[in-house]
Amino acid sequence: MLADHHFLLVSEIVGARETEEEDQTNKDGGRKHNVLLYPYAFTVSYTERTKHHCWRCKDIIFHCLDEAQCQQWVQTINNQLSLLSIRPKRLLVYINPYSGKQRGKWIYEQRVAPLFSRASISTDVIVTESANHARDHLKTEVDLKQCDGVVCVGGDGMFSEVVHGLVSRTQSDSRVDQNQPNQDLVPCALRIGIIPAGSTDCICYSTTGTNDPVTSALHIIMGDSQPMDVCSVHHNNTFLRYSVSLLGYGFYGDVLTDSERKRWMGPSRYDFSGLKTFLTHQYYEGTVAFLPAKDNLGNPRDKIKCRTGCHICEQGANNGQLLSGDHVYKMAEENSDEETSGDGVWRVIRGKFLAINAACMSCACPRSPRGLSPYAHLADGTTDLILVRKASRLDFLRHLIRHTNKDDQFDMSFVEVHRVRRFSFAPKHSNVISEVDLSETSGKKICNQVCTAHPNNDTGHSNWNCDGEILPHADIQVSVHCQLIRLFARGVERGTTFDTYTWSVIEGSNLSWQA
Numbered sequence: 001m002l003a004d005h006h007f008l009l010v011s012e013i014v015g016a017r018e019t020e021e022e023d024q025t026n027k028d029g030g031r032k033h034n035v036l037l038y039p040y041a042f043t044v045s046y047t048e049r050t051k052h053h054c055w056r057c058k059d060i061i062f063h064c065l066d067e068a069q070c071q072q073w074v075q076t077i078n079n080q081l082s083l084l085s086i087r088p089k090r091l092l093v094y095i096n097p098y099s100g101k102q103r104g105k106w107i108y109e110q111r112v113a114p115l116f117s118r119a120s121i122s123t124d125v126i127v128t129e130s131a132n133h134a135r136d137h138l139k140t141e142v143d144l145k146q147c148d149g150v151v152c153v154g155g156d157g158m159f160s161e162v163v164h165g166l167v168s169r170t171q172s173d174s175r176v177d178q179n180q181p182n183q184d185l186v187p188c189a190l191r192i193g194i195i196p197a198g199s200t201d202c203i204c205y206s207t208t209g210t211n212d213p214v215t216s217a218l219h220i221i222m223g224d225s226q227p228m229d230v231c232s233v234h235h236n237n238t239f240l241r242y243s244v245s246l247l248g249y250g251f252y253g254d255v256l257t258d259s260e261r262k263r264w265m266g267p268s269r270y271d272f273s274g275l276k277t278f279l280t281h282q283y284y285e286g287t288v289a290f291l292p293a294k295d296n297l298g299n300p301r302d303k304i305k306c307r308t309g310c311h312i313c314e315q316g317a318n319n320g321q322l323l324s325g326d327h328v329y330k331m332a333e334e335n336s337d338e339e340t341s342g343d344g345v346w347r348v349i350r351g352k353f354l355a356i357n358a359a360c361m362s363c364a365c366p367r368s369p370r371g372l373s374p375y376a377h378l379a380d381g382t383t384d385l386i387l388v389r390k391a392s393r394l395d396f397l398r399h400l401i402r403h404t405n406k407d408d409q410f411d412m413s414f415v416e417v418h419r420v421r422r423f424s425f426a427p428k429h430s431n432v433i434s435e436v437d438l439s440e441t442s443g444k445k446i447c448n449q450v451c452t453a454h455p456n457n458d459t460g461h462s463n464w465n466c467d468g469e470i471l472p473h474a475d476i477q478v479s480v481h482c483q484l485i486r487l488f489a490r491g492v493e494r495g496t497t498f499d500t501y502t503w504s505v506i507e508g509s510n511l512s513w514q515a
């Protein structure tokens, strides 16, 4: 009878080892008769799903008649596991000791390293000594052939360092010029793991459904692979940065700028600066131009969530990276609800904005469990461009609060959202929106007129918040690079109860036993 059987997928086993004597007597649920009848034992560690997308490492003890049988089981299981080529065997680990509540080192040593050791993963661990230590080490010093993946312990900023190091290294190894905004970039070969220990942990949360270090460690051990889009950010044909989560001008740029001076407060600096920025209620004038995504990639309000094995992301990969080509500019009046469909047609919108946000993924995090753009996709080659126009304080508060509950933050008259492949922004003071884009089109004159319609005055600029780093330029050009990197993750899973995954047991390749 099925109820009397347990199945364990080989792919969900962490490792097997001979059981220590104390484990046998202490952790075997008090079944001491087994110890007497079968004095030799081995332990199999495996992953078990618990609530809220969290995974735990569980142990089962199997008893044998003799030591030889015991050793044979351990060897056979571990041999089977070593055949799973997707699993990493050697990892390079960077720990930011100052992330979040400064517990990165403790989290790694106490919660993660023991699991890696159970899975027979060898590690080179580097505790960073300054900002950009990990980035520069990856860019120039590491022999990437010597490891199967890179793990960062920290927040989104630490992940961003690793992405910059790996992506830049890959481009320079392939002689690709990152300064060309239309350039097709070469995807990175190595996967990246995130052990969350930061202040926001949005990238970890959006790719695993939680910000739990043990869950992340288990995704790494299982050798999961989740492709992810990366935005490149340029200013006048000069590469500035890459972004994988939030690019935010106005509200989120101002929150970040203020919060950087309060790093000593830890993660709560964002709450303090968030409140202060909200009360300041600053808006910014400028012009946004964007290239909408193809219709088959859905739209930011279609209620299709990006989940493990997402078919929209599959479509995005099939669509490819059509970044260059003839772009026709189409002007849209401020506050116009005119829609432009089809690819290759740019739209330009001028206005006064409280916030301009581009979410390349949902940006779900503990502060906002559905995220800035709940239906954005991890790997479809697009970013959701959210324009929050000037509105009353009360309306803006209502909009912000909707990020924390189930209400639709886009269902407000002053908010619009577009799924785009490229966009650019020019603040009111800037004369040029994007020399690259405009030089290619006959719409150049019209667009320049829009951008310079208001002569420079005393309106200030905000900063861009680029995955938690402040960008020095307000006028930027952004292109999404479909699936440029891969994470040790599998996206957020749909159902996570035992029933929903036992059906996938494949006879013959799994360990089963009777209770």
Ligand SMILES: CCCCCCCCCCCCC/C=C/[C@@H](O)[C@H](COP(=O)(O)O)NC(=O)CCCCC
Pocket: 155, 156, 157, 158, 198, 199, 200, 201, 202, 245, 246, 252, 255, 256, 270, 271, 274, 363, 365, 367, 368, 371, 372, 400, 401, 403, 404, 465, 466, 467, 468, 469
């Ligand atoms: C009155 C209630 C207002 C609540 C608003 C909540 C909205 C939260 C949206 C959060 C989106 C987060 C996007 C992720 C950004 C991170 O990359 C960045 C850096 O993270 P880290 O390196 O871990 O520090 N974090 C932020 O920019 C913080 C934004 C917080 C804004 C309140």
Ligand SMILES: Nc1ncnc2c1ncn2[C@@H]1O[C@H](COP(=O)(O)OP(=O)(O)O)[C@@H](O)[C@H]1O
Pocket: 095, 096, 097, 098, 099, 100, 101, 127, 128, 129, 130, 131, 132, 133, 153, 154, 155, 156, 157, 158, 159, 161, 197, 198, 199, 200, 201, 468, 469
């Ligand atoms: N050893 C270090 N000393 C100071 N800053 C560092 C160090 N290592 C990394 N950083 C920088 O710290 C910043 C914040 O890191 P992050 O891990 O995102 O923490 P948090 O989530 O708390 O912001 C990043 O910009 C990163 O480049």
Ligand SMILES: [Ca+2]
Pocket: 229, 359, 360, 361, 376, 377, 378, 379, 380, 381, 382, 383
């Ligand atoms: Ca995306």
